[in-house]
Amino acid sequence: MDVEYTGRQTTITKKLKLQAEAGLARITKIVGASGSVHVILSTDKYRQIADVTVQTRHQKLVARCEGTEMVLALRDALVKIEQQAIRHKKKFGTIKRHPKADVKGAKTETAAAGTRKANVAVKVAAKSSVGRKAVPMLVHSFPSHSPLAEPHVVRSTDGVALRPMSLEEAVKEAAFRDRDVFVFRDHAGLAMVLHRKRDGKMELIEVP
Numbered sequence: 001m002d003v004e005y006t007g008r009q010t011t012i013t014k015k016l017k018l019q020a021e022a023g024l025a026r027i028t029k030i031v032g033a034s035g036s037v038h039v040i041l042s043t044d045k046y047r048q049i050a051d052v053t054v055q056t057r058h059q060k061l062v063a064r065c066e067g068t069e070m071v072l073a074l075r076d077a078l079v080k081i082e083q084q085a086i087r088h089k090k091k092f093g094t095i096k097r098h099p100k101a102d103v104k105g106a107k108t109e110t111a112a113a114g115t116r117k118a119n120v121a122v123k124v125a126a127k128s129s130v131g132r133k134a135v136p137m138l139v140h141s142f143p144s145h146s147p148l149a150e151p152h153v154v155r156s157t158d159g160v161a162l163r164p165m166s167l168e169e170a171v172k173e174a175a176f177r178d179r180d181v182f183v184f185r186d187h188a189g190l191a192m193v194l195h196r197k198r199d200g201k202m203e204l205i206e207v208p
Contacts, residue, residue: 001028001037001054008042016041016074020052023078030085031056041070050074051176052081059088062177066162080158159183170194171202 001024005012020039035056042049047066050073054061063080067073158177161170161184174182174194182194191207 001033001035003037003039006038006040008040010041010043010048010070012041016070019071019074020078023075023082024054027054027061027078027082027085030082030089031059031061039074041074043070048073050077052077054081054085060178061085061088062158064158064177161185164189167192167204174202 003020003024005017005020024037031054035054037055038051038053040051040053042051046068048068048070049064049066050070051064052062052074061081061084063077063084065073065076065080067076159179159182161173161182164185164187165173166186170182170184170192171194173184174196180196184192184194186192193205193207195203195205197203
C-alpha cells in the first residue's frame with residue numbers, strides 16, 4: 001500500500017514510522033495490498049492524536065485515537081483499523097453463492113413440474129367434459145411462512161466524540177470521519193446528534 005504521513009505540530013520519527021508499518025503489514029494481510037493509507041499525527045496541547053485512514057477498492061476504514069503519548073495513540077488507532085478490517089471480512093465472507101449447475105438443475109425441475117401439472121390439468125378437464133360441464137377453479141398458493149432477515153449489528157465508537165466540542169467542530173469532525181450519524185456533547189454538557197439526510201444537509205438532534 002502507498003502510505004502518506006502528515007505531522008501537525010509534531011515530528012514523525014523513524015520509530016513511529018516503523019510502528020505504523022508493522023501495524024499496516026497485519027492489516028494488509030486482511031484487506032489486500034491494493035489501496036492507500038494516510039497517517040496523520042498531531043499534538044493539541046497535552047493531547048497526542050493519531051488519525052489513520054485506509055482506503056481500498058471496496059471499503060474505507062477510519063480510526064482516531066488520543067493518548068498521553070503518540071506511541072500509544074498510534075497503537076490504538078492501528079488496532080481499531082485491524083478490528084474493522086476483520087469485521088468487514090467476516091461480514092462479506094458469510095455470503096454464500098449457489099453454483100450455476102444447481103441453478104440449471106432447479107430450472108429443469110421447475111419446468112418438469114410445470115409440464116406434469118399441465119398434463120394433469122388437461123386430463124381432469126377431459127374427464128369433466130364427458131360427464132358434466134367443467135367449472136373453472138382459481139387456486140391461490142401462499143407461502144407457509146415469510147423468512148425474516150436477521151439484522152447485522154456492528155458496534156462502533158467511531159461515531160462518538162471523545163471530548164466536548166462546538167457545533168462547527170462536530171460538523172467538521174463528522175465530515176472528516178465520513179459518518180452519517182455523529183454523537184457529541186457541547187461545552188455545556190448537553191448530548192447532541194448530527195444526522196446527514198439524503199439531500200446532504202446536516203440535521204441537529206438535541207437529546208433531552
